[in-house]
Amino acid sequence: MDSLSAKIPLTIRLCGPRGFCAGVDRAIQIVVLALKAYGAPVYVRHEIVHNRYVVEGLQAKGAIFVEELDEIPAEHRSQPVVFSAHGVPKSVPEDARTRNLFYLDATCPLVSKVHKQAMRHQRLGRHVILIGHAGHPEVIGTMGQLPEGSVSLIETVEDAARYQPENPDNLGYVTQTTLSVDDTAGVIDKLMERFPNLTAPAADSICYATTNRQEAVKQAAPGCDLFVTVGAPNSSNSKRLVEVALKAGAQRSILVQRASELDWDEIGPIRTLGLSAGASAPEVVVNEIIEAFKSRFDATIELAEFTIENENFLVNRELREVELTQQDMAFVNG
Missing domain, CATH: 3.40.1010.20 (4-hydroxy-3-methylbut-2-enyl diphosphate reductase, catalytic domain)
Structure with missing residues (x-):
């Protein structure tokens, strides 16, 4: 040839x-801006987004990725730590405050919206059903917004068919933001078939x-x-x-x-x-x-x-006055 x-x-x-997407763009911006504002190293709890190219690019700029906050050395505790776009359980920022760490939350605003929807269900006395994939960071973060035992995870139509709640008339659901639209519709249909009083979130959870x-x-x-x-x-x-x-x-x-x-x-x-x-x-x-x-x-x-996306999410207030170079913007924009 x-x-x-x-x-x-x-x-x-x-x-x-x-x-x-806008949430990923914002999360990467937050790490790059934090490096500009505070210097290296900037710690990031978990991969900021699930992409090796992005992670390695940020590492080259001075980001250090950790899985837990206790991995941050004592001499670097004045440096910022960024929470990933997937969201974290409430226990993580509480742990950061206990350790006197300065943290920047890069949780996607649409994931934060799901957190608020789940908390609203719980505040109104409903048991929360979370449709999502076990072990995914977003699912761990969403379940971690509520007291233990107040959320049930459903992954498949088969799970929905087997699910036996304590009070079938007082349930509310939310979903992980990154699911298959069609597959999730099938799970919701099965849940609605079995539990006609199931309460939907105020807005669609899939982003x-x-x-x-x-x-x-x-x-x-x-x-x-x-x-x-x-x-x-x-x-x-x-x-x-x-x-x-x-x-x-x-x-x-x-x-x-x-x-x-x-x-x-x-x-x-x-x-x-x-x-x-x-x-x-x-x-x-x-x-x-x-x-x-x-x-x-x-x-x-x-x-x-299919369509053109124009969404843009603001970065953290602490970083809004920091300016990026053209090279930084090229990296942030992919």
Whole structure:
């Protein structure tokens, strides 16, 4: 395949929106701004977002990632610690205050909204059902807003069919923000079928970015020989895009973090490729994937755009006067 004429024609259906959402953009900004304002190191509890490229880029700038606050050395306790976009249990900021740590909360505002919805259910005397994936940081954070025993986690329709609450007439639900819209609808339908008095949250818990990316994939996937989603294996919203593409009609659907993970022997002589990226995947990696396919195929790009996103979330008050360089902004924007 040395000449263009020898390459197989390939149509790349490039989904829009894709990649960074406003919550991810805000979280990355907070770490970069904190490094500007307070100098290195800035500690980050858990991965700020689920993307290795982003994490390694922030490490190169002076961020140090820890899983728990007791990993922060005593001599660095005057340096800020940032809580990730996924949200944290109430016990974490309480622990930070006990240790006299200065913390910046980068929880996505839409995750914070779910926390408030869950707390409202509980305040009104309802037992809270959380629809989500066990062990995911967002689920741990949401469950950690309420007293132990006041939240039940439901993952699947089968879980919903088996669930036996103490008071079936006094339940309220919320969901993780990054779930499959269609799968979650099935779980809610089963719960409503069994518990007609189940109270919904005041607003949809699945965030706009998750919904928009899934809808774009649904448009692009039918007839694709292969659908590639750029994202990390621990990224819930990215894994959902892989599943959505298959259900929408893609013959194969895979998740990759970088172009180096593409198995060209397995990909074979495809004609139509779908391409999207999870909400924590930067555009630079999407472009890397496109260039990798262009080097092997006579590729043309077709935009599969569902909508245009204009959301913007303000950073913490302490950081609003800090200015970023063009290089910083390029990193923040992916």
